[in-house]
Amino acid sequence: MRHMQLQRFAGERTERATPRRREDARKEGRVARSPELTSAIALAALLIALRVVGPMVWGQWENIFQLDFSTPPPNVWTTNTVAQLLVMQMMSALKALAPIVGTGLIIGVAVAVMQVRPMFTMRQLVPDFSRIVPTTGLQRLFSSSSLFELGKSLAKLAIVGVLSYSSVSRMAAEIRGYGDTDVTSVPGVVGSLVFQLGIRMTIAMVLLAALDFMYQRYAFEKSLRMTKQEVKDEWKDAEGNPQIKSTIRKRARQMAMRRMMQAVPKADVVVTNPTHFAIALRYDGTTMTAPEVVAKGADSLAQRMKIIAAESGVPMVENKPLAQSLYRMVDIGEQVPAELYQAVAEVLAYVYRMRAGRRR
Structure with a gap:
C-alpha cells in the first residue's frame, strides 16, 4: 500500500519548473x-x-x-472632386x-x-489538429x-x-x-x-x-x-550535454579567476618577469611551512595582476629566473618547492626590509 502511495505521489506535478523547462515553453510561445x-x-x-x-x-x-x-462648393461635382x-x-x-x-x-x-x-516564434502558427477533436x-x-x-x-x-x-x-x-x-x-x-x-x-x-x-x-x-522523475531525468540529460558541460567549465574558470584576483591584494610580494609572468606569493610563519603561490598569470593576465598589486600597495620584485621557475613548477595554492627556498627567501627578506624602512 505504501509503495502504491509513493508511486502516485511521484507522478504528481509538485516541483517548480526548471530553467530549461521555462526556456522550452518560451520557444513554443x-x-x-x-x-x-x-x-x-x-x-x-x-x-x-x-x-x-x-x-x-x-x-x-x-x-x-x-x-x-467657408469653402464654396465646386461648380461641377465629379468623381475626382468627391x-x-x-x-x-x-x-x-x-x-x-x-x-x-x-x-x-x-x-x-x-x-x-x-x-x-x-520574443519571436513560429510554433503558434503550426496547425494543431488536436483542437478539432x-x-x-x-x-x-x-x-x-x-x-x-x-x-x-x-x-x-x-x-x-x-x-x-x-x-x-x-x-x-x-x-x-x-x-x-x-x-x-x-x-x-x-x-x-x-x-x-x-x-x-x-x-x-x-x-x-x-x-x-x-x-x-x-x-x-x-x-x-514537473514531477520529481521529470526533474531527475532532465538533470541526467543536462549532465551529459556537452554544451552544458562547457558552460559549467567556463563558469568554474571565471569563478577561479575571480578568487585568484581577490587573493592578489593579500599577497606579500608579486614576482615579475617583468612583462610575461607575474606570481603572487604569501607567507605566514605561524601557519605555513613555506611560502605559497596564491595567484599567477602570463601576458595580459600578468598585467592585470600587476595593476591590482599596484593599486593595493603590494610590492613587486623583478626576478626573471625565479618568476619563470615559479610559473612552470608551482600551481596556485601550492607551496614553493625546496629548491626555490633560497631565491624566494631573498625576495621576501628584501620586501620585509623595505617595509621596515618605510615604517621607520
Missing part, C-alpha cells in the same frame, strides 16, 4: 500574459492623452468644420487623432512586450481556465452595465438642470460627464486586469510544474 492588462493600460493611456491634447484636437476639428463651411474631398477630410481627421491613437498604440505594444519580453474541445470548454474567462467576461459586463447606468442617470439629471442655460454649454457638460465615466470604467478595468494578470501567472506556473 507559451508565456504568462494578460491581454486584459494590455487593453486596460492602453485605455488609460488614451484617456490621459485625451485629457492632455484634447483641447488641441477639438481646436483642429473646429478649424476643419469652419473650413468646410474623392479629393474625402481624402482631404480623412487626412485632417487622422492628423487630429494621431496623438491620441498613437499614444494608446505605443503604450499597448510596450505593455505587451513588457509582459513577455521580446470533440473530446478535447469539451475538456477545454469545462476547464478551470474557461470558467475563469467566463467569470471575467460576466464581471466586465456587470461593471460596464452598473457604471454606465449610474453615469447616464447622473448625466440626465445634470443635463436637466441646464434647461435655462445656453445651448453651447451643453456639449462641454456632456463631454465632462462622458470623460468621468471613462475614468471610472478605466479604473475598474485596470483592477480587473491586475487580477487577471495574477491568475494568468499562477495558471502558467501551474502548467509548467
